[in-house]
Amino acid sequence: xxxxxxxxxxxxxxxIKTKDIIDEEWIEDKYPIxxxxxxxxxxxxxxxxxxxxxxxEDLAEILxxxxxxxxxxxxxxxxxxxxxxxxSYMPKDVITDIMGNLPIYMSKELLTHMKHSEAKVLKxxxxxxxxxxxxxxxxxxxxxxKGLTVAEALNKIKEIEPKTEVLDMIYxxxxxxxxxxxxxxxxxxxxxxxxxxxxxxxxxxxSVEPEEDQEVVAQLVAKYDLSVIPVVNKNKxxxxxxxxxxxIDVIEAENTEDMFRxxxxxxxxxxxxxxxxxxxxxxxxLYINLGTAFLAAITVGLFEDxxxxxxxxxxxxxxxxxxxxNAGTQTLSVVIRGIALGEVEDKDKWKLVxxxxxxxxxxxxxxxxxxxxxxxxxxxxxxxxxIIFAAMVFNLVLAGLFGFIIPLGLQAMGIDPALASAxxxxxxxxxxxFFVFLGLxxxxxxxxx
Amino acid sequence: xxxxxxxxxxxxxxxIKTKDIIDEEWIEDKYPIxxxxxxxxxxxxxxxxxxxxxxxEDLAEILxxxxxxxxxxxxxxxxxxxxxxxxSYMPKDVITDIMGNLPIYMSKELLTHMKHSEAKVLKxxxxxxxxxxxxxxxxxxxxxxKGLTVAEALNKIKEIEPKTEVLDMIYxxxxxxxxxxxxxxxxxxxxxxxxxxxxxxxxxxxSVEPEEDQEVVAQLVAKYDLSVIPVVNKNKxxxxxxxxxxxIDVIEAENTEDMFRxxxxxxxxxxxxxxxxxxxxxxxxLYINLGTAFLAAITVGLFEDxxxxxxxxxxxxxxxxxxxxNAGTQTLSVVIRGIALGEVEDKDKWKLVxxxxxxxxxxxxxxxxxxxxxxxxxxxxxxxxxIIFAAMVFNLVLAGLFGFIIPLGLQAMGIDPALASAxxxxxxxxxxxFFVFLGLxxxxxxxxx
Numbered sequence: 001x002x003x004x005x006x007x008x009x010x011x012x013x014x015x016i017k018t019k020d021i022i023d024e025e026w027i028e029d030k031y032p033i034x035x036x037x038x039x040x041x042x043x044x045x046x047x048x049x050x051x052x053x054x055x056x057e058d059l060a061e062i063l064x065x066x067x068x069x070x071x072x073x074x075x076x077x078x079x080x081x082x083x084x085x086x087x088s089y090m091p092k093d094v095i096t097d098i099m100g101n102l103p104i105y106m107s108k109e110l111l112t113h114m115k116h117s118e119a120k121v122l123k124x125x126x127x128x129x130x131x132x133x134x135x136x137x138x139x140x141x142x143x144x145x146k147g148l149t150v151a152e153a154l155n156k157i158k159e160i161e162p163k164t165e166v167l168d169m170i171y172x173x174x175x176x177x178x179x180x181x182x183x184x185x186x187x188x189x190x191x192x193x194x195x196x197x198x199x200x201x202x203x204x205x206x207s208v209e210p211e212e213d214q215e216v217v218a219q220l221v222a223k224y225d226l227s228v229i230p231v232v233n234k235n236k237x238x239x240x241x242x243x244x245x246x247x248i249d250v251i252e253a254e255n256t257e258d259m260f261r262x263x264x265x266x267x268x269x270x271x272x273x274x275x276x277x278x279x280x281x282x283x284x285x286l287y288i289n290l291g292t293a294f295l296a297a298i299t300v301g302l303f304e305d306x307x308x309x310x311x312x313x314x315x316x317x318x319x320x321x322x323x324x325x326n327a328g329t330q331t332l333s334v335v336i337r338g339i340a341l342g343e344v345e346d347k348d349k350w351k352l353v354x355x356x357x358x359x360x361x362x363x364x365x366x367x368x369x370x371x372x373x374x375x376x377x378x379x380x381x382x383x384x385x386x387i388i389f390a391a392m393v394f395n396l397v398l399a400g401l402f403g404f405i406i407p408l409g410l411q412a413m414g415i416d417p418a419l420a421s422a423x424x425x426x427x428x429x430x431x432x433x434f435f436v437f438l439g440l441x442x443x444x445x446x447x448x449x
Numbered sequence: 450x451x452x453x454x455x456x457x458x459x460x461x462x463x464x465i466k467t468k469d470i471i472d473e474e475w476i477e478d479k480y481p482i483x484x485x486x487x488x489x490x491x492x493x494x495x496x497x498x499x500x501x502x503x504x505x506e507d508l509a510e511i512l513x514x515x516x517x518x519x520x521x522x523x524x525x526x527x528x529x530x531x532x533x534x535x536x537s538y539m540p541k542d543v544i545t546d547i548m549g550n551l552p553i554y555m556s557k558e559l560l561t562h563m564k565h566s567e568a569k570v571l572k573x574x575x576x577x578x579x580x581x582x583x584x585x586x587x588x589x590x591x592x593x594x595k596g597l598t599v600a601e602a603l604n605k606i607k608e609i610e611p612k613t614e615v616l617d618m619i620y621x622x623x624x625x626x627x628x629x630x631x632x633x634x635x636x637x638x639x640x641x642x643x644x645x646x647x648x649x650x651x652x653x654x655x656s657v658e659p660e661e662d663q664e665v666v667a668q669l670v671a672k673y674d675l676s677v678i679p680v681v682n683k684n685k686x687x688x689x690x691x692x693x694x695x696x697i698d699v700i701e702a703e704n705t706e707d708m709f710r711x712x713x714x715x716x717x718x719x720x721x722x723x724x725x726x727x728x729x730x731x732x733x734x735l736y737i738n739l740g741t742a743f744l745a746a747i748t749v750g751l752f753e754d755x756x757x758x759x760x761x762x763x764x765x766x767x768x769x770x771x772x773x774x775n776a777g778t779q780t781l782s783v784v785i786r787g788i789a790l791g792e793v794e795d796k797d798k799w800k801l802v803x804x805x806x807x808x809x810x811x812x813x814x815x816x817x818x819x820x821x822x823x824x825x826x827x828x829x830x831x832x833x834x835x836i837i838f839a840a841m842v843f844n845l846v847l848a849g850l851f852g853f854i855i856p857l858g859l860q861a862m863g864i865d866p867a868l869a870s871a872x873x874x875x876x877x878x879x880x881x882x883f884f885v886f887l888g889l890x891x892x893x894x895x896x897x898x
Contacts, residue, residue, distance in 0.1 A: 029653055031673055158639060167635045168617045185634060186616045190607060204478055222701060224480055225694035227676065244693050245674040248700065252671060255704035256786050259711075263778045271787030272797075275804060279811055282779050286772065286816055293771040294823070301764040311757035314766065315750040318879055321767065322742035323735065326872065329712045330731050337705050338720030348721075355724060362728055367735055374743070423775065430767055 008038035015053050016046060022053045032058075033065035040070045048077040056082065060089035068101045075102065080113045093138035093246065096125040125240075133217050134210030136250070137231045137240030143171045146180060146198035150191045153183075169228050171238055172201045178236035181205065207232045210239055217242060218250045219342045258336055261418035264289065288420065292427035296321070299431045303438035310448045312379055313441050316388055319371060320437045324395035324429030327363055331356050331403025332425055336418050339407060353404050360400030361393065368392035383447040391437035395429055402428045457487035464502050465495060471502045481507075482514035489519045497526040505531065509538035517550045524551065529562045542587035542695065545574040574689075582666050583659030585699070586680045586689030592620045595629060595647035599640045602632075618677050620687055621650045627685035630654065656681045659688055666691060667699045668791045707789055710867040711781065713738065738872050745770070745879035752887035759897045761828055762890050765837055768820060769886045773844035773878030776812055780805050780852025781874055785867050788856060802853050809849030813842035832896040840886035844878055851877045 051074050087095050099107045111119045128134025172181040181201030207230045231240045257267040264285030307313050338344045368389040376385035406424050407417035500523050536544050548556045560568045577583025621630040630650030656679045657666050680689045706716040713734030756762050787793045817838040825834035855873050856866035
């Protein structure tokens with residue numbers, strides 16, 4: 001892949017020197033996303049020269065595939081009228097995304113330069129949360145009346161010569177303008193001319209409202225194997241459609257988000273983020289983690305006298321804490337994924353919390369026996385073995401319960417269940433783990449010294 | 450959603466009592482996956498009675514959406530000839546998946562009962578790794594010669610009355626039977642009758658070979674916004690196609706896999722896994738983690754004498770270890786996602802390792818100063834503050850480096866970069882963190898007591 005991008009960069013550099021317009025054949029042979037990647041790797045001060053090589057239609061495709069900051073950089077080299085012409089080659093959801101990232105003065109100015117009808121649609125789309133169905137949808141779809149015949153529909157489609165994203169799905173509405181069905185192009189095509197759309201439409205459609213969270217939309221699409229999902233308002237009127245390529249992006253993003261948030265990384269972070277952005281995004285979480293780490297330190301501090309007398313306890317501490325943290329993170333990951341995939345149902349919650357607690361018990365006994373035995377053999381103190389066994393069982397049960405309760409608690413509070421959950425969890429297992437382990441040691445101190 | 454399933458269960462229970470065949474209208478109104486879910490929630494000993502209510506075509510759709518163990522349970526109630534009839538309503542990739550999970554005697558027997566040509570295709574598909582492109586592809590596609598006209602193509606399509614998964618994409622081959630292009634149905638449809646397919650086909654096709662790993666396939670589909678990707682052999686002959694719904698499943702699975710493996714959870718695990726399967730899957734990782742935790746314990750054990758004299762060191766230990774583990778896991782998550790999304794390029798590796806190391810330095814200084822100050826204020830010992838500052842800087846630099854090196858090292862060894870990486874990482878930050886912290890304390894012991 002990399003070589004392809006390098007070739008494109010070479011070609012573009014040549015074009016910069018010769019100041020030619022880029023050959024249509026050169027473009028046809030390339031994918032817009034590869035051109036976009038190549039452009040982003042060429043020095044920024046050449047942006048104007050590069051983008052002037054392309055006509056607006058090609059540039060629209062390249063822009064659609066560019067990173068947000070490149071979209072803004074490229075459009076800043078264009079006049080408002082040029083931008084509006086470029087937009088005319090784009091689906092509305094892409095325009096909305098791009099405008100949402102432009103400086104506000106630019107997007108305002110653009111709206112006033114547009115046709116009124118166009119601006120109205122965009123303002124509406126811009127009004128939706130970008131992580132909602134409304135923020136993902138585009139308004140390019142085909143919607144016919146249900147009484148239309150197949151022949152009439154085919155003629156209309158030819159007339160429109162559609163530039164719509166998804167022509168394969170034709171939506172159908174009734175007289176009240178409610179969305180009542182969808183017909184696949186192939187069925188239109190394979191039916192006798194006189195067939196009415198309502199006869200061949202699928203009428204139990206899965207749809208979402210524009211306010212629906214994108215994660216729920218993605219769950220529906222994945223579950224029902226949809227290639228496109230319609231967005232309807234409360235009156236069942238079709239507002240837009242969301243296509244599978246946007247859904248794939250959502251699934252990628254939501255998964256990154258879960259994994260990152262769990263350990264306290266901002267979801268905007270990527271391997272290629274600029275250095276100081278990474279500092280700005282990660283350091284706050286480290287400070288939060290420092291706060292929680294001190295809770296563990298304070299817990300241990302309560303037992304300084306015990307440790308001073310039985311220093312081996314300090315050596316065993318990382319084992320208790322480490323195992324609790326790891327077992328709890330296992331539960332946490334499974335629960336967070338379960339929530340993300342829509343597998344955690346209310347009616348099962350008690351069964352599940354019991355399961356995780358019981359798993360902790362079994363694991364605690366299995367791990368605790370071995371740990372106790374090892375410590376006994378290492379230090380020749382039977383009671384040390386018993387104490388770490390007890391602490392291990394307690395801590396792993398707790399880890400299982402917290403691994404379940406923390407994400408569900410965050411969710412119930414309306415917070416992302418993944419958010420910093422690993423930090424909360426390890427704090428809990430550290431604090432309680434140390435407390436029980438060192439507390440037991442304090443109680444049975446005379447048996448240990 | 451849950452209510453819908455409950456309703457279906459109610460209806461099915463009624464049908465069981467009356468022993469009727471299920472009404473076609475009832476089925477048309479439902480989604481196969483909802484019926485599959487409902488069936489799996491009804492007691493297993495009713496499987497035969499339930500599945501006998503459906504005709505084979507409907508049952509095929511329900512089976513396609515059922516969990517693996519239900520697929521096997523359902524098919525075990527059917528004769529081989531019935532199963533083969535059910536299979537006739539399914540795409541080949543689904544049949545392959547189902548057969549791969551059946552007991553071997555059943556799948557062997559099925560192959561001998563099938564038409565020879567059918568069995569040959571299935572054997573070939575069964576030969577591919579289930580996590581490869583070949584394991585995902587189906588052989589239902591339309592492939593025409595490039596010299597065919599649009600009118601001829603349309604007639605042929607009507608003749609076939611296609612049950613193919615994706616009719617919207619028509620593949621085109623040359624005389625050497627090499628895949629040379631793809632035409633969208635809509636373009637066939639919008640072109641004059643005499644147009645040849647080669648005139649309207651897209652000829653720079655993205656394709657994969659059957660051995661390609663499913664993660665790479667998913668990356669290509671996501672990057673190029675494809676709805677379907679063709680699989681070709683070394684001679685460029687079309688072998689099959691992979692559709693977006695399978696890709697969505699792959700993306701879900703790969704993301705679960707990364708998140709789970711990182712913390713030592715088997716990727717087969719889910720919130721609803723049976724209890725003892727969960728034990729079997731999680732406990733081995735906990736034992737591995739126990740082994741690594743003892744490495745940390747042994748490290749601390751080396752300094753028992755120091756701790757016995759300055760017990761406050763034990764209280765500060767969780768802070769050093771916790772911060773190293775957390776900062777390292779931040780890097781780890783970002784790197785693992787970067788690898789999964791194909792963002793880590795060879796040429797950038799040195800730049801990236803330097804970035805993560807430098808981030809560790811900055812974070813170490815920022816966190817170290819605060820930690821040192823707090824400890825100084827808490828215990829009134831300036832040197833304790835200095836020592837923890839030094840240990841923190843050292844540990845966070847190390848955490849950044851390990852967070853980068855561990856996944857890349859695993860990848861270089863041909864192991865999944867996510868596999869148990871968090872366990873390795875926290876072991877490294879624990880062991881080195883404790884060693885440096887307690888080692889410094891030992892060197893400057895007289896300043897601390």
